[in-house]
Amino acid sequence: MSGITHFGFFVVAVFLLNVTPGPDTAYIVGRSVAQGRRAGLMSALGISAGCCVHSLACAFGLTALLAASATAFTVIKFVGALYLVYLGVRLIFTKPDKRAEDAANSAASQMPATDRSLRQLFLQGFWTNVLNPKVVLFFVSFFPQFVVPGSDQKVVAFLTLGVVFVAMSTIWNSFVAWVAGSVTQRFSGKPALKRWLDRGVGTAFVGLGIRLATATR
Structure with a gap:
């Protein structure tokens, strides 16, 4: 491909990176387990x-x-870390009766409320990724290795690699969300157990935030 070198190795490397558990995987699993498949997706x-x-x-x-x-x-x-901690604290301290009330209100207002909820989950996933400086460093260190130095097609090469990376990551992360979301279905009839599960996931989010805050370049 024009401007790209070792494309096959890039695909293999991206696959290995995806199947290796990281912060994004932990976040998706947490959302799927706490709120179901649609939330994870x-x-x-x-x-x-x-x-x-x-x-x-x-x-x-x-x-x-x-x-x-x-x-x-x-x-x-620090902005990304605070955001993760905020999401975790919400999961830890949100009362079960409040969640039930929210679910009832959502059902009463039908599709608009559902759309708002899914849009909020989408934006939360978006910001946790954008506000992670480790992802910035990954892109700036990983992608240039597969772009031909001095090529006139560098922008096209970077964009092509980005499309491949996003496509492969989306497929894998969607699969992870689907599998992890099945756990929620098993616990749907056990509110007490689900409550402790939410607390565990919330604690994990807080831990991810602290880990991000203490990360070095």
Whole structure:
């Protein structure tokens, strides 16, 4: 392909990266287990949309500029960490009766409320990915290895690699969400057990936020 080198190796590397558990996988599994398959799938799509932003930024050089700025790295790191902690605390302290009331209200208002809920899950997945500076560093260090130095088609090459990466990640993450979401169905008739499951997932989100906050370049 024009501007791309070792494309086959890129595909293999992306596959291995996807099947290796990481923060995105943990987030998708957490959402799927806590809220079901649809929540996990929308979270996966939100993360894929975030990867699209990183791919575009990488293609046009913005990612490299961001990675070179220690101040920008720190700001994004703490904003992303606080967002994850916020999501985790909500899961930990949201009362079961409040969730039941929200579900009833959603059913009463039919599709519009459902659309709002899914849109919110999509945006949450999107921001957890966009606000992760480690993803920025990954794109700026990984993608250039498969672009021919001095090529006149660098932008096209980066965008092509981005499309392949996003497509493969979306397929894998959707599969993970589907499998993990089946756990929720088993616990749907056991609210007490589901409550402890929510607390466990919320605690995991807080842990991810703390891990991100203490990450170094």
